[in-house]
Amino acid sequence: MKLIDDTGWADQPAKVQPSLVGEIDCDVVVIGGGGGGMSAALRLAEKGVDVVLLEAKTLGWGATSRNAGYITNSVAADPEMLGFLMKRERLRELYRYAEHSVHFAEEAIARHGIECDYRQEGIVMAAVSKGQLRHARRNAKVMAEAGSNAEFVEGPDAGLPQGFLGGIREGVGGTVNPGKFALGLRAATIAAGVRVYEATPARDVVDSGGRVSVVTPNGRVRARKALLTTNAASNGLSIAPKHLATPVWTSLVETEPVAPERLDEIGWTSRAPLVTLHMILESYRVTPRGTIAFGTRRIQAGRNPLPDRTPAPNVVDDLVRGFHERFPGLSDVKPVQAWGGWIGMSSTWLPVAGEASDNVLYSEACNGHGFAQAQYVGQLLADQVTGVPMHEDLAAIWHGSKRFWPSFVSNPALYLGWLADRAADRLAAIGK
Helix, strand or coil: CEECCCCCCCCCCCCCCCCCCEEEEEEEEEECCCHHHHHHHHHHHHCCCCEEEECCCCCCCCHHHHCCCEECCCCCCCHHHHHHHCCHHHHHHHHHHHHHHHHHHHHHHHHCCCCCCCECCCEEEEECCHHHHHHHHHHHHHHHHCCCCEEEEECHHHCCCCCCCEEEEECCCEECCHHHHHHHHHHHHHHCCCEEECCCCCCEEEECCCCEEEEECCEEEEEEEEEECCHHHHHHCCCCCCCCEEEEEEEEEEECCCCHHHHHHCCCCCCCCEEECCCCCEEEEECCCCCEEEEECCCEECCCCCCCCCCCHHHHHHHHHHHHHHCHHHCCCCEEEEEEEEEEEECCCCCEEEEEECCEEEEECCCCCCHHHHHHHHHHHHHHHCCCCCCHHHHHHEEECCCCCCCCCCHHHHHHHHHHHHHHHHHHHHHC
16 A cells, blocks of 8 residues: 555646745735635635735645545534533534535535536434444434534434444535645636745744735745635744644545445445544545545644655554454455645634734634635635625634634544544444
């Protein structure tokens, strides 16, 4: 099996945009060219704003093109816990925001004509034990009360693989090839006239009150306003709120092609994409190329500056072991390649946006479920920075200029989470 340092979903762009050399001026500079940054820059260009987009690698190079490809209305936290901690109206606002994010991503695919194998098939938050199934039933109730398009499913009629007892079927969203999507959104961004500079990392961002200055290795951008859409790299900039995001490395494995009849034999007749209800989720999906892509399960925290890397062999081995445990009928199916990427986990475990300074806005909308949300928040921030009254969905995640508590995300904590999940798996196996 190959461990690769790029995304396994698609090739890199054939032609890279030039890096910045010298000093330039603009109205708004967007720092970070993932899905959020591209969406923000596109929106600004549509409004006639002179916008510059800076990206350390190539547009979409990071989490945007490396993730599992789920377009989901999840909000990256346990619904039952959120229902306990939050007022009902606050929770309804979050799920409204998350569902609107899904529709925004779908509209972007259609509007820009992006060929990315999108399947509007929903997602199942699946239970692999009786305890998880009870948890799913409670979560489904909380989500329904919050206005989420989700329902509890159970038994063989759900069309799930053997060993998956049921769960919560989200009725919106589905799966996409994120590598192809990133290439398509990149092409749309460049075609819209955005001044794009790739291979141009931001070294420092200074808000002097009247102007924002962004220092790069070989140049400088001066702007009236700036947007930070830097995901896992956020804490590498001194202007970003302290403790905004903890970088976390997640890994993904892809198998050789699997014959459709074999999926039918193990009961996966629905072909529904799956996310388990473990403390640290496991994801399994059938791709349009007939392979199975699976990932997460064991994650690792990092520090800025973030290194380029490949998945750790022990993490990949654990992922493959988990795949064989979940799908014993596919024990002969060979893994072919593995890759990964850095995501940003906010200290609130929820998507957030706010003000780093008077003229610099930020977003941290990933947390492992943010493929669509990062894009949506990018557009909302673009409107906000141009003086449009705050959208109710942006208000739902607005953190303002408040401080963040230190994050509990650390390698010891993540390892304990993995141990707890494996202990729960062993107890479930004993109880069968």
